[in-house]
Amino acid sequence: MLGRAVFLIGLGSLAAAQDDPTDVLIRLRDRVLAHAQRIPNHTCVESVQRDQYANVSGLPAATSCDALLARRKQAGFSSTLRLATTDRLNLDVLLASDRELYSWAGAKKFEEGEIDALVTQGAFGTGPFASMLLGVLQGTDARFIFEGDTNLAGRHLFEYSFSVPVGRSRYRVKAGRDWVLTGYTGTILADPSSGELVRFAVRTEELPPETRSCEDQSELEYSLVRLGDDDYLLPKMTRQRFIMRDGSEGENTVTFSACRDFRGESSVNFSRTPGEVKPSGAGPAPVKIPAGVPVTVELTSPSLYSDQAAAGDRIDGRLVNPIRDPLQQTIQVPAGAAMTGRLMRVETQWGPPAQVTFAWRWETVEVDGIAIPIRLNPKHRVSVEPASRGGLQRRGVEIQLPLPGEERYYVSQMQGEPAVLHTGSRSEWVTTAP
């Protein structure tokens, strides 16, 4: 009798231990950290779709972030936002130390700089690859509260909340030219039977006015991704919402793909000269490309569709005219030389009418089988319609100014969505000094 009683007590205790919220959170944390130890050896393509919503409520601007956030909870709020622009980015991402490093997809090296040196326009949140989660689960910065059981799509889960005060936070938000730290809170959903992380959500504290934002929110859904012989815990979908003080909002949808072993494939560059392209391979004496020579480049890549292409995508082209030394008239680069470049912006302004912008640059030209770096500036041609016979000269000519940071990109705008940048499209450029 005594033996049976002891046995029953033992079983009861064991069952309780399996569902102990502390044990579950420890298991989850240990799994995440174990994955994080292997993550630095891998890189993935991070695809980001950025949707910008304009505030069309017609209401006066909210007097405070509290008022703005309260307004968001009211019925019908979503109808006060209108999708204004959409653009896409494709980047390679790598976890280094405690933060992500980025390069354009397929680039040969990662740059050790701020993300805004790469993505110059619009809201962009780093961290979904790994560092946001590690910032919470590594170390002792976060304070966890077990909130109880919850149910997600029929799945019994444990819910935890956490908070990281600004004094311990590494969460940075761009404020003008500077970065500011912010405290943040969030929730974790965990499967108590497996200790598996299911969902991770983060919400910043109210951001200072210089960020022009009230709050950033991120929600990450996790799953195991097969890389080689191992499974890795990665977000299968991340949504980041940027709530601006003027009532506009941005939503970035982030997915990861093409995850692969990093070692020996790319290099991490810790120099402070981002954007530098080095020639590949050894060969004959490097060709010196003279500055100030007009060139025409023809796109040889398959046609690019605005609803699929993304900034960061590699493009191929062909030099239409040779590049001659202006003094000696020798051909430095022959016509037909293969070129590679990159889309730098693919943005749809939803209008009406919808208008699509493609921006790109050329990076290398092939000479004697070797890709050498080339620097080109777009040739801004102002086409002025000739005056009709006896008529008046048309005075107003639209000039499209490049966005800050896009001075070296060729920008082409088209009406309609989706728009197509066709194979064979030609663009005019001028060589510049390296």
Add this chain to the structure above:
Amino acid sequence: MGYHRAVRSMRSALFLACCLALHAVEPDPDEVIKRVTERVTATTARIPNYTCVESVVRDFYWPPAAIPPEPCPVIMEERRHPIPDIAPNLAVTDRWHLDVTMTRTGEIFSWAGARRFSDAPINQLVDGPISAGAFGGFLSIIFKQDVQKFTFKGNTDLNGRSLMEYSFDVPPEHSSYKVKYSGSLVSSGYSGTVVVDPNTDDVVHLTVDTNELPVMNTCQISTNLDLNRVKIGDSEFLLPARVRQRYVTTTGEEIENTTTFAQCREYSGTSSVSFGEPEPSIARSRQIAAPAPLRVPASQRFTFELTAPIASLTAAAGDVFFGRLLTPLRAERRKKPIPAGSLVEGRLLRVERHHVAPAFTIIVLQVQRVDVADSEFAMTAVRDRSRELARPRKGRVRVEIPLPLPSEKNAGVFRFDGDQAVVPRGFRADWRTADAGPPSTVATGTGGASRP
């Protein structure tokens, strides 16, 4: 004229006498460093017979705002010309009490007062930047292994003592200074100075600065040792009175470990040194000779209360704590349960004070055994929150879960408000016995620093 000649003559004589006197007292730098080296060699050879309690206070300094890694020359220049607004501030302090002894392979550690040393690495005992080498390792590698040449820098004066200063420089290929990072050892070149007393041939002060350690995002590990002769039993030994070790990272964070030694004593039968796994035959014979300790079986809930307060200002990881069992427990090979009131003994695994607002203190307890009048039972336990979760509640349950570090297996983490918290006598907590994990109370280290 005769007067002036006489004066000149006297001056010459005085000058000569002065030079002769100087020559008589000025020791030869080469001879001095040779004698010092011989003396250090003799002293460090005897250290293995002695053990001390090593107290480490670690202060973590954080910059006011997180910064991405910067090149080390930039970081070191900013340190030379600090700007108050961006200088790092004291953020966290923790304390450790360890026993240390020197072996032929380096320093080995245990929790203070533990019954044996073993040779697991020190970072299995202590999380974060921690150094082995202060006890005797630095002297040993500098004077016996690495330094090919000491360069005399000049005479110096310290508290009225006339001392001599030398510099040294060790390239990575000749260095025994190893830094453990992510499970592998990284060699670092280093340079430094040694200040010696030419009258006693003792080392008085030693500085060691590593080269850049890019693999661990560290610009420099700088170590300063003040050394004293200490009498242990009938012998005198050269031991550090205080060691300061500063880690400068590429993200502007700095960590300063201050190490002192106390309760130095001759190694006796109360402790044993163990190096790795014994040979199978020996292990078998030991298993036969020494039965496994009695254990408290897993999956039992219990409560105990502290019998003495724990003050975070003075307590350290490694300290023993005592409590009184409030719930009876079943035990192996014992018909009667272990009664309430039995003495519970354990060890503090972490005493960590966070100074940045909102300030708080983390104390981690590891229960290790329970004593009954006639026997002692080994016990492994984790903090149990089921009673808090089962409390009648309105709406949702909200229970704070302070997480143990990954290395803190089978332990209970407690968080208190304020950075000078005192856990009062009579403090009660619920626990649950667990299966024993691998032993984690022993460690060793080579000369150098360890960092996870």
